[in-house]
Amino acid sequence: MDDDVVRSARLRPGRNRPGAGDDLADLGPCESAVPMPVEVPEATVSRLPQYLRALSALAEAGLRTVSSEALAEAAGVGSAKLRKDLSYLGSYGTRGVGYEVGELHQHIADRLGLTSSWRVVIVGIGNLGHALAGYGGFASRGFSVVGLFDVDPTVVGEVVSGLRVRPLDDLEATVREGGATIAVLTVPAGVAQGVCDRLVAAGVTSVLNFAPTVIRVPDHVDVRKVDLASELQILAFHAQRKAHVRVGEVV
Amino acid sequence: MDDDVVRSARLRPGRNRPGAGDDLADLGPCESAVPMPVEVPEATVSRLPQYLRALSALAEAGLRTVSSEALAEAAGVGSAKLRKDLSYLGSYGTRGVGYEVGELHQHIADRLGLTSSWRVVIVGIGNLGHALAGYGGFASRGFSVVGLFDVDPTVVGEVVSGLRVRPLDDLEATVREGGATIAVLTVPAGVAQGVCDRLVAAGVTSVLNFAPTVIRVPDHVDVRKVDLASELQILAFHAQRKAHVRVGEVV
DNA sequence: AAGCGTTTGTGAAGGCACGCACAAAGTCGT
DNA sequence: ACGACTTTGTGCGTGCCTTCACAAACGCTT
Numbered sequence: 001m002d003d004d005v006v007r008s009a010r011l012r013p014g015r016n017r018p019g020a021g022d023d024l025a026d027l028g029p030c031e032s033a034v035p036m037p038v039e040v041p042e043a044t045v046s047r048l049p050q051y052l053r054a055l056s057a058l059a060e061a062g063l064r065t066v067s068s069e070a071l072a073e074a075a076g077v078g079s080a081k082l083r084k085d086l087s088y089l090g091s092y093g094t095r096g097v098g099y100e101v102g103e104l105h106q107h108i109a110d111r112l113g114l115t116s117s118w119r120v121v122i123v124g125i126g127n128l129g130h131a132l133a134g135y136g137g138f139a140s141r142g143f144s145v146v147g148l149f150d151v152d153p154t155v156v157g158e159v160v161s162g163l164r165v166r167p168l169d170d171l172e173a174t175v176r177e178g179g180a181t182i183a184v185l186t187v188p189a190g191v192a193q194g195v196c197d198r199l200v201a202a203g204v205t206s207v208l209n210f211a212p213t214v215i216r217v218p219d220h221v222d223v224r225k226v227d228l229a230s231e232l233q234i235l236a237f238h239a240q241r242k243a244h245v246r247v248g249e250v251v
Numbered sequence: 252m253d254d255d256v257v258r259s260a261r262l263r264p265g266r267n268r269p270g271a272g273d274d275l276a277d278l279g280p281c282e283s284a285v286p287m288p289v290e291v292p293e294a295t296v297s298r299l300p301q302y303l304r305a306l307s308a309l310a311e312a313g314l315r316t317v318s319s320e321a322l323a324e325a326a327g328v329g330s331a332k333l334r335k336d337l338s339y340l341g342s343y344g345t346r347g348v349g350y351e352v353g354e355l356h357q358h359i360a361d362r363l364g365l366t367s368s369w370r371v372v373i374v375g376i377g378n379l380g381h382a383l384a385g386y387g388g389f390a391s392r393g394f395s396v397v398g399l400f401d402v403d404p405t406v407v408g409e410v411v412s413g414l415r416v417r418p419l420d421d422l423e424a425t426v427r428e429g430g431a432t433i434a435v436l437t438v439p440a441g442v443a444q445g446v447c448d449r450l451v452a453a454g455v456t457s458v459l460n461f462a463p464t465v466i467r468v469p470d471h472v473d474v475r476k477v478d479l480a481s482e483l484q485i486l487a488f489h490a491q492r493k494a495h496v497r498v499g500e501v502v
Numbered sequence: 503a504a505g506c507g508t509t510t511g512t513g514a515a516g517g518c519a520c521g522c523a524c525a526a527a528g529t530c531g532t
Numbered sequence: 533a534c535g536a537c538t539t540t541g542t543g544c545g546t547g548c549c550t551t552c553a554c555a556a557a558c559g560c561t562t
Binding site for chain 1: 291297301326327362365371378393433465473479480485490491
């Protein structure tokens with residue numbers, strides 16, 4: 001599972017900081033000093049987007065409430081796992097009834113930080129960068145692409161889905177002036193580390209890396225990797241295993 | 252990861268013999284030279300492509316041998332984990348020296364099933380399908396794209412990187428006549444399940460799904476999911492957490 | 503040949519996640 | 533109002549994965 005390699009600041013399991021004074025916790029009548037000692041496990045976080053999508057589908061279908069069984073079915077997980085995952089976010093279900101679709105959707109979206117629209121820059125407008133720039137799934141989910149960058153002069157200036165591709169040197173200014181920004185790296189493997197270093201220096205703390213190479217970043221920066229070739233190779237491994245079993249070799 | 256959701260035939264958890272328990276003497280061969288008595292854990296499989304890529308880079312750099320420490324560094328993992336992973340494939344290292352780069356590369360490639368070139372079909376030649384069809388990383392790693400399919404008549408007939416896009420109805424014939432095939436799904440979410448059903452019916456047992464939806468398949472079919480929006484949302488979660496910590500809220 | 507430094511392979515321990523099963527809590531029918 | 537039914541929230545056992553730590557194995561030097 002952690003197939004996805006995240007270099008995230010690991011939280012210390014035992015101790016968490018006592019009251020810092022102002023907590024924006026919702027409306028929980030927390031009698032004790034610590035408002036929400038809840039730490040969402042990484043495995044749970046990775047499933048929240050699935051739940052969110054399932055909830056969107058159910059809302060479109062017109063359902064107002066949904067049981068953990070039904071939602072789990074829609075999301076492709078077990079109901080017990082779903083309930084435990086949701087329990088990390090707090091108790092938003094009604095026993096005997098289920099979850100209110102809209103409310104739960106809102107809560108998960110809040111937790112994922114989708115209330116504010118995140119700025120996204122795409123660096124490397126090649127085959128894949130083009131495709132991602134034109135992908136509608138970003139804007140519809142709280143992400144707005146605010147910049148396209150490339151070094152190739154023949155690509156710079158081109159307009160892709162309403163945005164002009166700018167030279168790589170404009171990158172720093174765009175990131176600095178805009179605040180928190182997520183960078184999508186779709187550059188060749190050879191230059192990925194260098195470009196990433198520039199992004200980090202400019203203040204980017206979240207990187208989605210499509211380049212087939214390991215990039216190193218400071219501890220405060222999160223990197224998630226998407227590697228198409230790796231996925232195919234993993235499929236090939238299982239396919240070969242299946243083939244061998246069919247032939248009669250030992251598992 | 253999970254994480255990434257793989258629906259693979261559950262491996263038998265019982266008798267797992269990683270490597271050797273009988274290093275004392277060559278008493279009796281408990282069984283006749285079995286080629287692979289080892290069950291490779293899923294988590295290990297998901298890292299093999301990384302190791303393979305790191306080995307390729309090291310080979311290009313001219314190194315002949317590499318220590319677990321150095322290879323782990325290149326692959327971005329811990330050395331102990333690397334050694335244990337490799338131990339599931341057998342013992343190909345030399346104590347006091349390290350691993351022979353070319354030999355290890357060969358062994359991992361064998362295990363991943365990259366000796367034979369896998370056939371890949373891409374279904375759905377939209378933005379992303381275009382990009383993947385033109386992605387050079389496939390052919391260079393043992394995968395050959397043998398078919399592009401779409402329903403849109405305005406796309407059918409178009410030639411993308413040397414292959415003509417064919418109508419979806421040609422899909423069954425192509426899959427059936429070609430043997431084992433991996434399908435890449437880059438269709439809209441609404442039709443993903445239907446297209447996948449056709450693929451499975453035609454004999455496909457490995458699917459790489461880019462559609463942002465859960466697809467259901469029989470037990471003997473492997474599905475891996477790549478979801479760009481989910482990755483961004485997970486990054487947003489961590490980014491928001493970091494922001495709150497910085498502001499002074501409780502973790 | 504023997505000792506020394508290096509590196510692998512692996513037993514063992516700890517942590518994390520998953521799933522079961524059930525009490526608590528709510529709704530619905532009568 | 534009350535009992536029966538439904539569904540959530542979660543304590544707990546189990547198994548997988550990771551990490552540590554070290555003995556065995558190898559090359560190199562003397």
